[in-house]
Amino acid sequence: MVGHVQPVVHVQFSPDGRYIISGSFDKSIKLWDGYTGDFMCTFRGHVGPVYQIAWATDNRYLISASKDSTLKLWDIKTRKLMKDLPGHADEIYALDWSCDGEKVATGGKDRQVKIWVN
Numbered sequence: 001m002v003g004h005v006q007p008v009v010h011v012q013f014s015p016d017g018r019y020i021i022s023g024s025f026d027k028s029i030k031l032w033d034g035y036t037g038d039f040m041c042t043f044r045g046h047v048g049p050v051y052q053i054a055w056a057t058d059n060r061y062l063i064s065a066s067k068d069s070t071l072k073l074w075d076i077k078t079r080k081l082m083k084d085l086p087g088h089a090d091e092i093y094a095l096d097w098s099c100d101g102e103k104v105a106t107g108g109k110d111r112q113v114k115i116w117v118n
Helices: none
Strands: 008-013 019-024 028-033 039-044 050-055 061-066 070-075 080-086 092-097 103-108 113-117
Touching (some): 019 050, 028 050, 050 092, 061 092, 061 103, 070 092
Antiparallel strands (some): 008 019, 019 028, 028 039, 050 061, 061 070, 070 080, 092 103
């Protein structure tokens, strides 16, 4: 599975194992087939390295956190950016989606933990 041009810092299977997502210092997110390893698409929109990615429990969405201090919500079906979520004052290092799929928690260099409600 080759495709990023800078170090990969996060990789995660979707909850059902159908997809693999990878985030990189090259500012991109790549989607791979979880069964074959085949490349599917690239998500672009961050202007800094992508540090973390989290899947919604239903596999329909993923959210990414970046050095650029933004979160981005992506639609897997359309493979497009749904929302750009600024709010942290600095890099976002930590990210997780709640089990009910209603909230996302983030933590960053600004020493804040934020909860985002869907």
